[in-house]
Each structure stands twice: as structure tokens, then as C-alpha cells.
Amino acid sequence: MIEQPTALELVDAVIGFIETRAAPQLKDRDVFLARVAVNALLTLRREIEHGAAAEASATARLQDLMGEEGDFASLNTALCQAIREGTIDITAPALLAHMRASIIDQVQIDQPNYSGLKAALAGG
Amino acid sequence: MEAADLERAINQVAAKLAPGATGASDLRRLSGGASQETWSILANTPSGDVPLILRRRPDSPTGSGNAVPLATEAALIRAAAARGAPVPTVPYVFQEADGVGEAYVMGKVEGETLGSRIVRNEAFAAIRPKLAAQCGAVLAQIHAIPLEGLPEVAHSSALVELEKYEAVYRGCGAERPIIEAALVHLKRHAPALERQTLVHGDFRNGNLMIHPEDGLRAVLDWELAHLGDPAEDLGWICVNSWRFGNHAKPVGGFGDYSQLLDAYEAAGGTPIALERVKYWQMLGSMKWGIMCMTMYLSFANGADPSVERAMIGRRTSETEIDLITLLEAVA
Numbered sequence: 001m002i003e004q005p006t007a008l009e010l011v012d013a014v015i016g017f018i019e020t021r022a023a024p025q026l027k028d029r030d031v032f033l034a035r036v037a038v039n040a041l042l043t044l045r046r047e048i049e050h051g052a053a054a055e056a057s058a059t060a061r062l063q064d065l066m067g068e069e070g071d072f073a074s075l076n077t078a079l080c081q082a083i084r085e086g087t088i089d090i091t092a093p094a095l096l097a098h099m100r101a102s103i104i105d106q107v108q109i110d111q112p113n114y115s116g117l118k119a120a121l122a123g124g
Numbered sequence: 125m126e127a128a129d130l131e132r133a134i135n136q137v138a139a140k141l142a143p144g145a146t147g148a149s150d151l152r153r154l155s156g157g158a159s160q161e162t163w164s165i166l167a168n169t170p171s172g173d174v175p176l177i178l179r180r181r182p183d184s185p186t187g188s189g190n191a192v193p194l195a196t197e198a199a200l201i202r203a204a205a206a207r208g209a210p211v212p213t214v215p216y217v218f219q220e221a222d223g224v225g226e227a228y229v230m231g232k233v234e235g236e237t238l239g240s241r242i243v244r245n246e247a248f249a250a251i252r253p254k255l256a257a258q259c260g261a262v263l264a265q266i267h268a269i270p271l272e273g274l275p276e277v278a279h280s281s282a283l284v285e286l287e288k289y290e291a292v293y294r295g296c297g298a299e300r301p302i303i304e305a306a307l308v309h310l311k312r313h314a315p316a317l318e319r320q321t322l323v324h325g326d327f328r329n330g331n332l333m334i335h336p337e338d339g340l341r342a343v344l345d346w347e348l349a350h351l352g353d354p355a356e357d358l359g360w361i362c363v364n365s366w367r368f369g370n371h372a373k374p375v376g377g378f379g380d381y382s383q384l385l386d387a388y389e390a391a392g393g394t395p396i397a398l399e400r401v402k403y404w405q406m407l408g409s410m411k412w413g414i415m416c417m418t419m420y421l422s423f424a425n426g427a428d429p430s431v432e433r434a435m436i437g438r439r440t441s442e443t444e445i446d447l448i449t450l451l452e453a454v455a
Binding site: 032033036037039040043076077079080083084086090091093095096098099100102103104106107110111113114115116117118119120123 | 441448
């Protein structure tokens with residue numbers, strides 16, 4: 001892939017433009033929306049950096065948990081169905097461990113300052 | 125309806141807004157949700173201007189189909205006042221002939237509703253330790269409102285709520301294992317509806333007018349009121365999404381479970397087990413997670429193309445991390 005600029009550099013350039021050029025000219029609700037736009041770009045930035053690794057770990061855990069091969073989407077669908085139909089016990093430590101690891105990775109991308117993330121990390 | 129036309133229509137009935145009022149002025153839009161508009165207005169009386177808040181249904185409302193009619197909301201606020209609960213006064217509910225639309229006015233209450241300020245600002249440091257007990261006592265008052273004579277509102281229970289939100293979740297087409305597991309757990313442990321009371325339905329940090337010296341001055345936003353399990357209200361204010369970063373204080377980010385429950389009982393509330401409150405807290409986290417998904421859907425289907433609606437979809441994961449912590453605690 002072309003790296004001049006990298007995807008992250010492009011995202012940073014847009015964040016810089018919004019913060020230093022665009023936002024100071026806005027008023028009322030648009031000030032708030034510009035902040036949300038920057039947050040969206042920061043989420044995108046974290047997803048570019050960590051998304052693929054998070055999905056690869058989730059897929060590996062799912063293959064162990066479900067005892068079958070497959071990609072993330074099909075295994076995740078199978079897991080949801082198993083939970084719904086009661087063929088997997090929702091108190092099973094391996095299931096809880098998978099869900100915990102997956103959601104920690106997701107919140108680290110979506111809202112890394114969320115208090116529930118710190119609580120989940122502190123809880124082991 | 126234009127603001128000038130609205131102000132003109134309100135002026136026609138100004139005498140109803142405050143004793144001796146001869147006019148109304150300074151109508152100003154405060155916020156506009158999809159299902160609700162809020163305006164400030166002054167009732168002009170010989171002894172001075174009286175600040176009032178106008179709540180009005182937009183001309184083409186979208187959004188929550190669960191909201192009660194505004195006349196019902198006004199009647200519930202008055203019923204809560206009769207029971208001694210802190211609520212705004214409701215001087216007037218507009219009639220159809222007034223040409224104002226579906227609306228009522230309430231007295232302006234001084235204080236703060238922004239949860240993050242209530243949880244963090246120094247101005248609230250002294251009152252914060254007392255807020256959970258105040259919430260408990262006020263919920264006991266709300267739950268003691270006699271049901272006879274109340275306007276018709278929806279009936280609900282844990283199972284009814286689960287059915288409703290599961291249908292919404294399935295309709296989103298999402299596949300999220302934690303939501304699925306929470307649904308299984310919550311269905312399996314749904315408490316029977318032993319005692320039905322009026323439930324506020326959105327009693328949380330953010331809908332409470334908090335004064336730095338007196339604390340809880342008014343319970344606002346009655347649009348989701350219904351008949352159901354009183355524990356629902358106690359659980360909802362403990363959902364982590366309303367603790368504004370202060371995870372260690374389960375009640376609204378400012379208090380502890382025991383303060384809430386002890387004050388509830390001391391104020392005459394029928395004792396509620398902590399386990400039941402935590403059940404409703406988990407249901408509340410799941411409900412908020414699914415509500416975030418539906419707000420994202422209004423972006424995805426083009427109804428509201430704002431970046432804010434898009435980004436709120438990324439808040440469902442917050443509720444899921446709370447749900448996994450709660451699920452592990454009961455596993």
C-alpha cells in the first residue's frame with residue numbers, strides 16, 4: 001500500500017484541519033458536532049491501528065470455543081445462535097473470557113476513556 | 125410553527141400562566157429533541173416577570189413512540205406534587221383551541237441537570253453525599269402516588285420490557301454475543317411483578333434538577349412514565365452510563381446502593397432487595413445499549429444524517445462492557 005501519506009496521516013490531517021481551521025469558525029450546535037466529528041476520526045484512527053489484530057484474536061478464540069474453523073463473521077453468528085438456543089452455557093468461563101476480551105478490545109477502539117473499561121480491566 | 129406565531133398564541137392565554145399576567149414575552153428555544161421541544165418564556169405581571177418553561181410536541185414529532193401525551197405528563201407531575209415529591213409547578217396545560225399545539229408550561233426551577241457537572245464540579249461537593257438518599261426518598265413518594273384517578277399509561281414488567289427491546293435488537297440485524305447472553309440471563313431471572321406502582325421510567329442523573337445547596341429540587345422528564353415494577357426506577361439510576369465516569373458510586377455517580385435503599389424504606393417505600401435493583405440495572409444497561417443502536421439506525425436509514433447519530437452507535441459497546449462485568453458477577 002502507498003504510505004506517502006499513510007491512512008493515519010490522512011486522518012490526522014483532517015483532525016488538524018477541523019480543530020485549527022474549521023471549528024473556530026463554527027457556533028452553537030456545530031461546535032459540538034465538530035467535537036463529535038473529531039471523536040469519530042479518533043475512533044477511526046484506533047480502528048485502523050488495532051482493528052485487524054482485535055478481529056484476529058477474536059477469531060482464534062471463537063475457533064477454540066466453537067471447535068470449528070471459519071472466519072469471524074460466521075463463527076460470531078454461530079456463537080450468537082448457540083447462546084440464543086441455549087446450546088452454550090452463558091456462565092461457562094471460556095465464553096465469558098471470550099466476550100470479555102472482545103469487548104475490552106472494542107471499547108479500547110470506541111471509547112477508551114469509558115469508566116466501565118477501567119472497571120473491567122481492574123476486575124481481571 | 126414559527127416562534128413569533130407561537131409567542132402570539134401564548135399571549136392570548138397569558139392570564140393563565142401566572143397570577144395577574146397580562147402578557148408573555150421573550151420566547152426562546154432551549155432544546156429540540158425529536159419528540160419534544162423545550163422553550164423558555166416570561167409571563168409579564170405587574171409585580172415583575174415570571175420565568176416559565178414551555179414543553180411542546182413538535183409539529184411533526186419523530187422518535188420515541190413510548191412517550192405519554194403531554195397532558196398526561198402534566199397530570200402525573202401534578203399527582204407527584206400532591207404526594208410531596210419535588211417537581212416543577214404546572215400552571216397551565218394548553219387546550220386545542222389555544223392554537224399552541226400539544227404543550228404545557230411549568231415553573232422554572234434553579235439548579236443543574238448536566239450529570240457530568242453534578243458528579244465532578246466543586247460546587248456540588250457538599251451536597252453530593254446526600255443525593256442518593258434524596259433520590260431514594262423521592263422515589264418512595266413517586267411510588268406511593270395513588271393509581272386511582274391517574275390518566276391511562278402503559279403497563280410494563282421485566283418480561284414485557286425484554287420482549288420489546290429484544291424485538292428492537294433483532295430488527296437492527298446486529299449479532300452481539302453479550303446482548304444475547306444478557307437477554308438469556310434476564311429472561312431466566314425475570315422477577316414476577318408482585319406490586320405495581322407508577323414508575324417514572326427515566327429517573328437518572330441528567331433528568332434531575334440538582335441545586336448546590338438543597339440537592340434534588342425537581343424530577344423532570346416524565347414522558348416514559350408507566351405502571352410497573354418500582355425496582356425499575358431504582359435500577360435505572362444505577363446504570364453505569366449515568367455515573368459520568370464515577371464508576372465507584374453506583375447511584376448516579378454520587379452515592380451508594382445502601383443510601384438509596386435505606387432512604388427509600390425510611391420514607392415509607394416497601395423494601396426492595398438489592399438483588400432486584402441490580403437485575404433492573406442490568407436490564408437498564410442492555411436497554412440503553414439497544415437504544416444507542418436504534419439512534420444509529422436513524423443515521424443509517426437517512427432520517428438523521430448527523431455525525432452525532434452515527435457515533436452514538438459506537439456507545440453500545442460501553443453498555444456491553446458493563447453487561448459483561450455484571451454477568452460475570454452473577455455467573
